[in-house]
Amino acid sequence: MLLLRQTGLGEEEVVSGEAASAGEFSPRQSAVLAEALRLLVEGGDKALTTAGLARAANCSKESLYKWFGDRDGLLSAMISFQASKVRTFERSGERLSAQGLIDHLELFGRDLLDVLSGEVSLALNRLAIGQTSRDGSKLGQLLLERGRRQIDRRARALLDAGRRDGLLRFEDGEEAYRTLYGLIVSDLHVRLLLGERPETKTFPARAKKAVAAFITLYGTEKT
Secondary structure (H helix, E strand, O other): OEEEEEOOOOOEEEEEHHHHHOOOOOHHHHHHHHHHHHHHHHHOHHHOOHHHHHHHHOOOHHHHHHHHOOHHHHHHHHHHHHHOOOOOOOOOOOOOOHHHHHHHHHHHHHHHHHHHHOHHHHHHHHHHHHHOOOOOOOHHHHHHHHHHHHHHHHHHHHHHHHHHOOOEOOOOHHHHHHHHHHHHHOOHHHHHHOOOOOOHHHHHHHHHHHHHHHHHHHEOOOO
16 A cells, blocks of 8 residues: 655655554655654643644644554554664564674663663653553553554564574573563662652663673573
């Protein structure tokens, strides 16, 4: 399926619908999604309207509908865009060294902490929690499917690559990943949702310590 993409000059280009749905956004779409997230953080759910976003992002409502569809489609794209900020190893076939694995894991840990502690993610999660009792609310499901599971999938690929190259040893990849996630995040996300201010300067050391503990549990003699 093909969608139309509007450029900054008001012109429209053709963009693949598969790319848009997969979170591979054009620079223009990324700018619009960043503006949508800003509106959500500053004004809450009621501030995120099609008309308001079109005005703030300097684009037409028709372009928003073509890019993202309905409101759920827009929220899904916003969540995917946010989740894409957590970087992981995705170059299939490339062999990992022990130090390379550790570097990738620490990068994942730092990115994960930065994203989870950011105003955008906290606003999305608080909004989802507030909507859990409403009939037909899909934000929580979207956060799981387009946010958490997208991050999980890429991180699992990194762990599987580490096992393939003899750097990690585990029977259950899901259990190993949950251990890594728990070592990195612990109860920090809950505390942040309750209003605690993040100490972002500690994140690199926190990620490094978590990865060291994970390697102790799952590393081989090579690591």
